[in-house]
Amino acid sequence: MPWYLKVEQMDRIYFDNAATTSLDPLVLEAMMPYLTEKFGNPSSIYSYGREGRLAIETARKSVAKILNAHPAEIFFTSGGTESSNTAINSAVNDLGCGHIITSSIEHHATLHTVEYLASRNKIKLSYMKLLPDGHVDLDDLRLLLSSSPEKALVTLMHANNEIGNILDINAAGNICKEFGAIFHSDTVQTVGHFPFDLRNTPVHFITGAGHKFHGPKGVGILYINENVKISPFIHGGGQERNMRAGTENLYGIVGFAKALELATANYEKDRVYISGLKQYMMGQLSEKVPGIEFNGDPEGRSLYTVLSVSFPKTEKSEMMLFNLDIHHICASGGSACTSGADQGSHVIRAINNNPNQVTVRFSFSKHNTREQVDTVINILNEIA
Numbered sequence: 001m002p003w004y005l006k007v008e009q010m011d012r013i014y015f016d017n018a019a020t021t022s023l024d025p026l027v028l029e030a031m032m033p034y035l036t037e038k039f040g041n042p043s044s045i046y047s048y049g050r051e052g053r054l055a056i057e058t059a060r061k062s063v064a065k066i067l068n069a070h071p072a073e074i075f076f077t078s079g080g081t082e083s084s085n086t087a088i089n090s091a092v093n094d095l096g097c098g099h100i101i102t103s104s105i106e107h108h109a110t111l112h113t114v115e116y117l118a119s120r121n122k123i124k125l126s127y128m129k130l131l132p133d134g135h136v137d138l139d140d141l142r143l144l145l146s147s148s149p150e151k152a153l154v155t156l157m158h159a160n161n162e163i164g165n166i167l168d169i170n171a172a173g174n175i176c177k178e179f180g181a182i183f184h185s186d187t188v189q190t191v192g193h194f195p196f197d198l199r200n201t202p203v204h205f206i207t208g209a210g211h212k213f214h215g216p217k218g219v220g221i222l223y224i225n226e227n228v229k230i231s232p233f234i235h236g237g238g239q240e241r242n243m244r245a246g247t248e249n250l251y252g253i254v255g256f257a258k259a260l261e262l263a264t265a266n267y268e269k270d271r272v273y274i275s276g277l278k279q280y281m282m283g284q285l286s287e288k289v290p291g292i293e294f295n296g297d298p299e300g301r302s303l304y305t306v307l308s309v310s311f312p313k314t315e316k317s318e319m320m321l322f323n324l325d326i327h328h329i330c331a332s333g334g335s336a337c338t339s340g341a342d343q344g345s346h347v348i349r350a351i352n353n354n355p356n357q358v359t360v361r362f363s364f365s366k367h368n369t370r371e372q373v374d375t376v377i378n379i380l381n382e383i384a
């Protein structure tokens with residue numbers, strides 16, 4: 001049996017696809033030549049190098065076309081964290097933003113970056129109000145911007161990785177435009193899962209990470225709108241049009257583009273299938289597991305891949321993730337990026353600070369099945 005079928009179908013049930021996804025075998029196939037015979041440095045002028053350069057520029061064109069952007073607006077990076085760090089730091093250092101407006105439920109790639117800048121007195125930091133369903137309050141954004149004498153950077157994630165809420169990126173961007181603010185959106189959970197039309201979206205920076213849509217880890221993109229001029233983010237060689245120095249992650253870049261192409265080609269089919277799984281799990285949970293609550297806006301503006309569930313706290317449910325793990329079920333207590341930290345999720349704390357509940361995030365991919373949902377429900381029923 002091939003490795004990818006073993007991983008997806010044998011003993012484990014993997015319901016943590018918002019943390020990362022399995023590599024698509026077709027993506028690996030596209031990457032393989034660049035891990036083996038096509039090993040040249042893309043900056044070398046002889047044929048080995050030229051092959052690599054061509055692969056990178058072909059990948060850039062393909063990514064740009066899918067996102068309806070210009071190839072010159074796409075920069076390859078090491079992933080979502082680097083892309084957000086770059087966008088935020090550039091807005092402060094190069095674009096004159098002295099005020100950052102964000103929300104308390106952003107990913108740590110954003111939160112820790114803006115907190116660091118604030119701690120160094122480089123910016124004033126404001127957090128927007130949240131609505132009871134976990135959406136950010138766009139009226140509050142307008143209020144904060146209208147009373148900001150300084151040029152502002154607004155940084156809001158397109159979709160929340162823990163509760164799945166989706167921002168109306170056009171509405172937020174239009175408010176920013178009205179007040180001349182720079183707008184960055186962490187789109188790590190939506191690139192590869194939703195269509196983008198960047199030429200017609202009022203946003204200056206967006207981000208993406210290959211491993212969230214069956215591509216490789218350690219590669220991502222930063223989109224920088226062509227009207228935004230920033231200085232290089234890593235100094236050294238002339239890679240990425242002098243903006244990000246260092247020999248490129250050639251096979252990663254090829255894999256990123258291939259994964260995005262596959263996700264785009266199958267978007268409608270996958271969305272319908274995965275939405276069906278999420279709906280099914282919601283229905284089964286409501287019917288069979290007493291006392292549960294869903295977090296966020298799961299039936300409204302929400303990722304079809306993410307379902308955040310709070311269970312009543314009992315001795316058994318307190319050990320929920322551990323108990324699920326014993327049954328070979330992979331799920332997450334919040335952001336995977338904080339697993340190991342014992343503070344719990346800052347997102348859940350901000351929207352539903354109920355000490356008598358235990359929260360688990362289930363996140364799905366095209367490889368999950370209803371049978372897996374049934375198995376998980378039975379085990380949850382035992383635990384809860």
Ligand SMILES: Cc1ncc(COP(=O)(O)O)c(C=O)c1O
Pocket residue numbers: 018019078079080081082107109157159160161186188189208209210218220336337
């Ligand atoms: C919303 C969001 N932003 C940023 C990141 C970080 O991306 P990466 O792991 O590629 O640095 C993640 C990954 O968990 C994420 O879910």
